[in-house]
Amino acid sequence: xxxxxxxGSNPDVSLLYDINGLAEDSPDWLAKSIAFxxxxxxxxxxxxxxxxxxxxxxxxxxxxxxxxxxxxxVWAPLAASIAVLVNVPIRGFVERRRPFKDHDxxxxxxxxxxxxxxxxxxxxxxMALGVGLFVANRKFGLVxxxxxxxxxxxxxxxxxxxxxxxxxxFALGTAVALLLSPLAMAxxxxxxxxxxxxxxxxxxVWAKRSRGALGAEGTExxxxxxxxxxxxxxxxxxxxxx
Numbered sequence: 001x002x003x004x005x006x007x008g009s010n011p012d013v014s015l016l017y018d019i020n021g022l023a024e025d026s027p028d029w030l031a032k033s034i035a036f037x038x039x040x041x042x043x044x045x046x047x048x049x050x051x052x053x054x055x056x057x058x059x060x061x062x063x064x065x066x067x068x069x070x071x072x073x074v075w076a077p078l079a080a081s082i083a084v085l086v087n088v089p090i091r092g093f094v095e096r097r098r099p100f101k102d103h104d105x106x107x108x109x110x111x112x113x114x115x116x117x118x119x120x121x122x123x124x125x126x127m128a129l130g131v132g133l134f135v136a137n138r139k140f141g142l143v144x145x146x147x148x149x150x151x152x153x154x155x156x157x158x159x160x161x162x163x164x165x166x167x168x169x170f171a172l173g174t175a176v177a178l179l180l181s182p183l184a185m186a187x188x189x190x191x192x193x194x195x196x197x198x199x200x201x202x203x204x205v206w207a208k209r210s211r212g213a214l215g216a217e218g219t220e221x222x223x224x225x226x227x228x229x230x231x232x233x234x235x236x237x238x239x240x241x242x
Contacts, residue, residue, distance in 0.1 A: 015163045016099055016106075019156045023107040035109035038154025042147050043122065046129045049147070050076050053133055053140040058207040063196050066206040069136060070196075071188035075181060076132025076144075083128040083176040084121055090172070091116040100159050109158040120161045123169025126151040131177035148173070 023031045050073060057069035096118035100108045126148035134141020152166035196205035 012162050012164045013099075013103065016103070016156060016159075019153065019163070020106050020159045023109060023157055023159070031107070031109055034154055035158050038122070038151060038158050039110055042151045042154065043125060046126060046144055046147055047077075049140060049144055050129060050133060053137050057136065058203070058205060060206070061208070063193065063206050063208075066208075067192035067196050068185070068189050070205045071185055071192040072136035072181075073133070074188055074192070075184045076129050076136065076177070078184065079132045079177040079180065080125045080128035080173065082180070083124045083173045086176060087119055087121060087124055087169075087172060090119060094118045096162075096165070098160060099162050106159040108160070110160055113160050117161055118165045119168035119172055120152070120155050120165045121169070122155055123148070123152045123161070123166040124173045127170045127173030128177045129173075131174050132181075135177065135181050 023034070026034075053076075054070060054073045057073055058066055060066035060069055094116065096116055098113055098115075098117045100106045100113075127145070130141060130144030130146075130148040132141075133144040148170070152170060155161040155166055156163055192205050195201050
């Protein structure tokens, strides 16, 4: 299929030149730093954010709460993986060339990009992780979505994507993370509950499993009290999937 419009009169191209032009006006060290962040740093930050969220969601008061919350966190990277897989046929169908192949005067900060441009894998991954985190925890999700938006800006700044490549990636990542979330939660929550009840792997889902239910130092009554304890998170931090 023919690629999307790449003519200079296209507002998409004009915005590309405006954003990428900031790289030419920036100090070399700053441009290279943004390129590194856009290529590796922000995705790594999102992965660490997922780990941080998982660690906190394990501390819910009851196993059922912890299991549904952890299942929602697990869905974030799974959604990102599925979204990237969905993007494979989309890229092959659209066949849009990278902007630096069709336009002169761009400041290219990352070399070696030979695949098609629409939609951006980085933007897809980042937004799927961000929206997936929002399903699990609103505060973490808002941070994740902000990082995803920054990722999109960096991809255009680096000269490797058109703005519409990024917007398409945002749409794809959001659609997969939200539309498949009910099915994912229905499948992942029972698995998380089962893991939470195990002796060795229970800590992966429920932090209180190691202190209360295993209870070498605590009594049976203390374990029951742990189960009855309300969730630590406030109303604004409750996950949407619970």
